[in-house]
């Protein structure tokens with residue numbers, strides 16, 4: 001399942017993640033801001049799910 005993360009910190013210009021229309025991110029290990037080893041992330045939600053749709057609105 002593809003999940004988006006909603007990070008606690010806003011993406012910086014160094015962010016290497018794929019940014020989603022809902023405002024979430026698909027974190028990559030290469031991103032200095034949101035690499036998977038570097039929490040915290042506020043929230044995870046499934047791509048295309050109810051929460052994702054809510055955030056897109």
Ligand SMILES: [Zn+2]
Nearest residue numbers: 015017031034
């Ligand atoms: Zn990032």
Ligand SMILES: [Zn+2]
Nearest residue numbers: 004022024052
């Ligand atoms: Zn989403």
